[in-house]
Amino acid sequence: MERIHDHDPAMPASWNRATKPHRFCPGCGHGIFLKALGEVIDELGIAERTVFGCDIGCSLLAWDFLNVDSVQTHHGRTVPVVVGAKRANPELIVIAYMGDGGGYAIGAQHLVNSAMRNEKITVLLANNTVYAMTGGQMAPTTLPGQTTGTTPYGRDPDATGQPTLGPEMVAAITSNSAYVARGSVSNYPRLKQYVRQALENQLAGRGFSFVEALSGCPTNWHTNAKQTWSYLDDEMTKYFTLGEFKTPGQAEGGEDK
Amino acid sequence: MTNVIEAEQRSFMTGNEVVAWAALAAGAEFMYGYPITPQNEIMHYWTRLAPKFKRGFLQTEDELSAGFATLGGVMAGRKSFCATAGPGNVLMQEPISMAEMMRIPAVWFIQQRGGPSTATVIYSQQETRLTCLGGNGEGNRLVYSTASHQEVFDYAIKAFNNAWNYRFPTFVLGDGYQAKMREAVTLYDPAQRGIELHGTSRMLGRSSKQLDGQQVRHYRNTFNIEEELYETLMQHIADWDHMAEEVVEWAWEGDEEPDLLLVAHGVVSRAVYAAYEHLKSAGYNVAYFRPITLRPFPVAALQRAAGRCRQLLVAESAYGQLLSLVRDSLYGKTCAPIEGLLRPGLGITEELVVEWAQRLLARVG
Numbered sequence: 171m172e173r174i175h176d177h178d179p180a181m182p183a184s185w186n187r188a189t190k191p192h193r194f195c196p197g198c199g200h201g202i203f204l205k206a207l208g209e210v211i212d213e214l215g216i217a218e219r220t221v222f223g224c225d226i227g228c229s230l231l232a233w234d235f236l237n238v239d240s241v242q243t244h245h246g247r248t249v250p251v252v253v254g255a256k257r258a259n260p261e262l263i264v265i266a267y268m269g270d271g272g273g274y275a276i277g278a279q280h281l282v283n284s285a286m287r288n289e290k291i292t293v294l295l296a297n298n299t300v301y302a303m304t305g306g307q308m309a310p311t312t313l314p315g316q317t318t319g320t321t322p323y324g325r326d327p328d329a330t331g332q333p334t335l336g337p338e339m340v341a342a343i344t345s346n347s348a349y350v351a352r353g354s355v356s357n358y359p360r361l362k363q364y365v366r367q368a369l370e371n372q373l374a375g376r377g378f379s380f381v382e383a384l385s386g387c388p389t390n391w392h393t394n395a396k397q398t399w400s401y402l403d404d405e406m407t408k409y410f411t412l413g414e415f416k417t418p419g420q421a422e423g424g425e426d427k
Numbered sequence: 428m429t430n431v432i433e434a435e436q437r438s439f440m441t442g443n444e445v446v447a448w449a450a451l452a453a454g455a456e457f458m459y460g461y462p463i464t465p466q467n468e469i470m471h472y473w474t475r476l477a478p479k480f481k482r483g484f485l486q487t488e489d490e491l492s493a494g495f496a497t498l499g500g501v502m503a504g505r506k507s508f509c510a511t512a513g514p515g516n517v518l519m520q521e522p523i524s525m526a527e528m529m530r531i532p533a534v535w536f537i538q539q540r541g542g543p544s545t546a547t548v549i550y551s552q553q554e555t556r557l558t559c560l561g562g563n564g565e566g567n568r569l570v571y572s573t574a575s576h577q578e579v580f581d582y583a584i585k586a587f588n589n590a591w592n593y594r595f596p597t598f599v600l601g602d603g604y605q606a607k608m609r610e611a612v613t614l615y616d617p618a619q620r621g622i623e624l625h626g627t628s629r630m631l632g633r634s635s636k637q638l639d640g641q642q643v644r645h646y647r648n649t650f651n652i653e654e655e656l657y658e659t660l661m662q663h664i665a666d667w668d669h670m671a672e673e674v675v676e677w678a679w680e681g682d683e684e685p686d687l688l689l690v691a692h693g694v695v696s697r698a699v700y701a702a703y704e705h706l707k708s709a710g711y712n713v714a715y716f717r718p719i720t721l722r723p724f725p726v727a728a729l730q731r732a733a734g735r736c737r738q739l740l741v742a743e744s745a746y747g748q749l750l751s752l753v754r755d756s757l758y759g760k761t762c763a764p765i766e767g768l769l770r771p772g773l774g775i776t777e778e779l780v781v782e783w784a785q786r787l788l789a790r791v792g
């Protein structure tokens with residue numbers, strides 16, 4: 171009898187095959203973001219000295235996703251954990267992987283201050299406009315009018331503010347040696363290129379690097395495949411500009427190059 | 428590593444300065460911190476001394492960050508520590524809970540202060556319960572309550588060693604009074620006293636050489652089913668119980684069948700010990716008991732000390748935090764009444780203890 175492993179799909183060497191298929195819902199953006207990360211880790215040949223930290227939220231489902239040393243921390247606290255590791259052992263390549271709630275709400279002070287200190291770490295943040303793991307409540311990135319578990323009549327910007335613009339904020343407060351970009355899982359080659367630049371910035375010892383990825387959550391969006399991609403490409407991009415916001419040595423941008 | 432203390436040296440310094448020297452002598456490599464009185468001078472002295480001995484420091488944005496960064500430092504294989512007080516200790520309970528569950532041997536120095544943020548910064552034992560049993564876990568920690576600068580130095584070295592040996596978060600619990608007062612202390616190189624410093628190992632990010640033949644490690648705080656969490660916790664609790672037998676410490680002196688057993692911890696135990704000596708020389712039939720480890724609490728030793736006493740007096744700068752540990756330990760073991768001299772956030776003098784003791788002794792006289 172043929173076994174499924176006789177037909178293993180191609181996957182990055184830095185992926186942990188034993189935990190595939192992964193635990194994300196079908197159509198989830200997290201797996202695509204992590205594919206980009208896995209391929210970049212392979213290309214840069216840094217698996218042995220990489221430490222992958224993941225947050226609470228659906229990112230935690232990646233606690234054993236990669237074939238690299240990993241630690242799953244508390245909600246919002248992945249940045250300080252990897253900062254501590256990097257400071258203690260600068261030869262490590264450290265990655266903090268999190269959702270929009272983890273990065274922009276409960277852990278916002280850590281994102282802001284580690285960016286201000288130009289910590290030589292890489293932060294990867296999946297923006298799916300909701301608190302997915304807890305059942306789809308409003309996140310800092312929820313779009314105006316979007317219905318969620320805690321905005322059943324749609325997000326009212328008067329009462330709850332506008333969607334958080336993370337890369338714009340990080341670009342505004344970092345020094346010129348930082349790398350800041352926003353990609354989307356719907357443009358994989360571009361997203362992968364951003365992840366690569368982010369890690370290269372850390373490898374070069376230049377400074378902070380931050381990539382936000384627009385990421386689908388069909389489960390909490392209650393969307394089918396077509397609607398998911400259309401929400402990513404047509405709705406989210408009305409608020410979230412794709413592109414590089416800071417490349418080391420250059421001034422702030424925001425244009426998709 | 429450069430020798431921190433070449434020859435034994437008698438010094439006169441504040442408790443916070445002793446902590447910095449002790450951490451250096453214990454081989455601590457990294458401190459993460461956020462300012463709060465009365466522990467600030469630990470950071471001041473550490474940042475002055477650390478570069479001379481190639482040790483590191485990071486001032487973070489808050490105590491959550493300092494605590495979690497300490498965990499990162501330990502996981503990356505460095506002896507790392509943190510110091511805090513009061514509301515900072517409250518915030519640190521989250522990283523401490525992670526340290527308990529992931530068995531991360533981080534060390535904390537707590538200089539207790541009174542009340543909420545911001546209140547008083549000298550006398551307090553109001554963080555006894557928080558330091559022993561805070562967080563959303565089972566209190567799998569090791570807590571030493573020190574009473575003198577010499578003890579701060581000795582137990583700091585012990586704290587790092589036992590943290591790395593048993594892999595539970597470990598605390599040296601002091602207070603503002605110990606932090607700020609000056610007294611004599613002997614600083615020494617642990618090796619010269621035959622104390623071997625426990626080695627470190629990396630949990631994360633081993634070099635490729637170390638990686639050969641070793642599995643990649645995945646640390647997690649997530650459990651899929653109740654039984655999985657339960658089994659992990661019960662294993663930690665069994666390890667903790669085993670540790671408890673080996674590390675539990677106390678001091679006990681006096682009559683085996685006393686009319687009054689005096690109980691106190693930390694700096695308050697100095698006043699209580701002085702009162703005990705005073706009462707003893709005045710001919711009273713008294714005894715003195717001091718838990719040195721508050722977690723694990725010296726339950727069996729206290730039961731022995733209290734088994735045949737006629738009454739107890741527990742003195743503390745808190746409203747019943749030590750008292751409840753004492754009551755828990757003695758439940759069903761004694762009929763002796765247990766009185767509390769409870770002064771939350773206030774100092775306790777020898778004279779006050781003597782006065783209370785004499786009143787109680789008159790009852791049984």
Ligand SMILES: Cc1ncc(C[n+]2csc(CCOP(=O)(O)OP(=O)(O)O)c2C)c(N)n1
Pocket residue numbers: 226227228229245268269270271272273296298300301302303304309
């Ligand atoms: C201190 C704390 N507060 C709240 C929670 C509950 N919680 C778990 S996941 C989550 C939201 C995650 O949202 P996000 O960071 O956007 O990640 P996503 O699941 O969307 O990928 C929350 C609030 C928690 N685990 N810990």
Ligand code: SF4
Pocket residue numbers: 193194195196197198199200228298302303386387388389390
């Ligand atoms: S709930 Fe949403 S974010 Fe979480 S795994 Fe499913 S699709 Fe992905």
Ligand SMILES: [Mg+2]
Pocket residue numbers: 227269270271296297298299300301302309
């Ligand atoms: Mg989210």
